[in-house]
Amino acid sequence: MSLNDAPKMQIPSLLHKLGKMTSIRDTALLEQSLLKTLCPMLGVLDASLYRVDDLTSAVRVLHHHLSRVVESDGIARLVERNEEIYNEANIDPEIKGMLQNVRLLGKPCTRKSSQTQDLLIAYPLFGGREICGVLVFARDREVTLTEDAIVKGVLEVYANYYDLLDISQRDRLTGLLNRQALENSFDRIWTILSRTDEPVRSPDGRRVQAASTHWIAIIDVDHFKNVNDNFGHVVGDEVLLLISRLMMAEMRGSDLLFRYGGEEFVVLFSAKDCEDATAILERLRGAVERHGFPQVGQVTVSIGLSMADPNDLPQEVLSWADRALYQAKKTGRNRVCDYQSLRQRGEVEAPSYGGSELF
């Protein structure tokens, strides 16, 4: 079968959807739009996009789900639901296996679902020459050659456009997400955190567990002005770049890392409890402390931590982490301080909301 066999109505509709997709200016909405474009074309109600890191573990998953709901007027309508999760811990082993196979083979893979008897179909998503994601959907029949060509074409347009949008969200020096990206996505991330109890389903209908407690940390380089003053800005930039690489090495692929300001970074991550979150950041602090920075030698960081309870305002939580950072600086630097413990011990006052430098 060739593209000529595609139903006549499908091509105008596809072009229209591609036009809509490329009018979007936000990567998260773009992903939703991709799944929204492909689902009706493939005749499926669910599809998922797994973003993977260099080691093929999924770092972020978007599930798109359509269901038929009969409304009060008696007419059945399609209702759309999108779920985004940042924790790969509970992805089904069957899906994990497929992600690995797609990554190794660099081409689409199909296997029979052990639970529903549907076919699980996975397509690689390329970012440059690397695979940066996998599209997965389940259906009762193989994709035809025409469908295969359409899916690959749509994924290519999507990937090229995603790269363009992604550049504008990145800090030029470190490649981490920039402050603008944090501010733009803060409310969306918060909504995801507040939904942790809701069931999330993978394309073959199985339940995917959501994440544990979330935390925000602000990481600030100590006496960084001295680095610039003594060694110059080029060396200072190299220090920032190396610290960002140490952060990437020490944190998990699913953690969100931002360069928030000059020598200030923000990390959004999940951890079991405060002890666990502190231990993760202590590991990072120690890695920076032990690292030999060219010319400069030793550099240290101070870290302020706060629990990111979705019932609190994101800006408020960030200001608490900032308050804890201030305390870490005040009490000697090269330390991790967490706001909730400082409050319990009466070592800090609650900052007056709205008075923070952040936002």
Ligand SMILES: Nc1nc2c(ncn2[C@@H]2O[C@H](COP(=O)(O)OP(=O)(O)OP(=O)(O)O)[C@@H](O)[C@H]2O)c(=O)[nH]1
């Ligand atoms: N090289 C380089 N320096 C930067 C960049 N952005 C900000 N800075 C410098 O970072 C320094 C921050 O200095 P301060 O805010 O005084 O803080 P500090 O010297 O780190 O002191 P403490 O935070 O109190 O430990 C300033 O000298 C800025 O010029 C950057 O992109 N590259």
